[in-house]
Amino acid sequence: MSRSARQPVRAWLITPALAAERFEKARSCGADVALADLEDSVAPPHKAAARTTAARFLHAAAADGPVLGLRINSPVTADGVRDLAAITDYAPQPHLVLVPKVESARDIEIVAGVLGTGEHTPVIYALIETPRAIDRLPAIVSADRLGGLLFGAADYAALTGCARTWEALLYARSAVANSAGSAGIPAVDSPYFDVADLDGLQREAERARALGFQGKGAVHPRQVPVITRAFTPSEREVAAAQALVAADRETQAAVITVSGQMVGPPLVAAARAVVDRAASASSAPSS
Template sequence: MTSPPPAGVRIAGPSATARFAPRTWLVTPGVTPGRFEASRNSGADVALLDLEDSVPGVGKDTARADVLGYLRHSCEGGPAVLGVRVNSPSTVDGLKDLVALADSGRWPAVLLLPKVEAARDIELVAQLVDTGQGECGIWALIETPRAVQDLSAILCAPHLAGVLFGAADYAATAGCGLTSRALWHPRSALAAQAAAAGLPAIDSPSFDLGDLDRLRQETEEAVELGFIGKVAVHPKQLPAIEAAFRPDACDLAAARAVVSAADAAGGGITTVDGRMVGPPVVAAARALVVAEEEAPHPPPGDLTRL
């Protein structure tokens, strides 16, 4: 049995060692090209331009042209890396999105695929993307019970860069509530299996723009479950998400205390502030210190952040 960490020490899984993890994602509808640049300068790690749910059927072609135009003329570097959520590749609009991106020769840093339910969904798209150059990472949106059931196979797909949870579609498909209690199982399953696969997992947005308390609660739950970040649907949600996922001075001080005590003890079990800490807690604390203090941050827009 492993002892619990001292108060203030944040337990972090494999994602804690992943440097420059994209904690904050801001999704912007593809029908609002006037907001694309603002999204990229919002402070989010990933500016995600959406061609799927936020775009009505009659606006798909226009949104696609606007997003491709922005990708074509945007500079490589920037405050945030650019991402695009295409329509499901199993739909006509999804096929149009992928063909248009391939023809343009300009892929986003993050390509988000919705309605992923099998590893084959990733593999088919990877054949269109030059993943060997590391210019475009394919992320899967897990948003159905079937996808959760087949997570182990999906997470083994070659070229998969990470996963996001889609709460609204999951709740609609499962016939459950869009509540913390109803979604606890799929969220925890996704975070745990992504950690086992060594992949980052991002939590679903909080859709009530006026309820910042609920946003903070959901984000703290996401941290506890092992997600490394969360999607925002409005810039005003970003500070709360950033604050929850980025360890503060107290977290770092507690982690340094654990590392110092462990080094002085030469490994094994030791005590910090009257609490026993074992090797797993020490490893998590050491990873936190390395990730937050020792790793040099890249220039804005550097794709190694992902």
């Protein structure tokens, strides 16, 4: 991201752009990314007011705080065009822009073309939430300015008629994680909507991490610590990864034996990723 290429993306908190009273909590709850939402949480008659309020959300960016950004309306809608026009006058500019209903690389290119300047270039994430988007993922991740993918379970389930369960959404989640991996960009999982069920959130977050996601959306600040823990390597994981990396460095062989297991380049690369993830997490804001 603009402040650091190693900025973690574990917990994302999305706050309605009209809810200015929630801005301070959103910025201080320990999320890695905090977004003001101009899209689903804002009714059409209030979009203009939300654009004005959203600018205030970006003013309190701190070096040791979360990445601050916006979820805009689709850039191929009138409200999306108005969002982009308004953002060009913001000071400061958002560090990250989440683009909903993405179904082509063109959607990303439109946002990049409008908001990218010589002085500031926001990170752009695509919200993948339609069956057509799942089918077109290979083309979407070809967009030059795409920084990552976020899976939107609620809209996808509504459009397909499937249940909003892990099993029913496994194909779509796998497609998002696979395409992000093929492009070398992060994938962030959909929020868990039962705010009271923190155990269920933890289970789903752990499953998402196992599938290849690097973070997960949050709909309430109380979910942030659970998500952060789930996507942060444990001390045991880090120690095992460090031992593997050290053994590879010492032997410099194509295949090595560590703790009785044969280890080749793919497992060494995975271990290095764990070590890097732990290093970035140690310098991130804590809840």
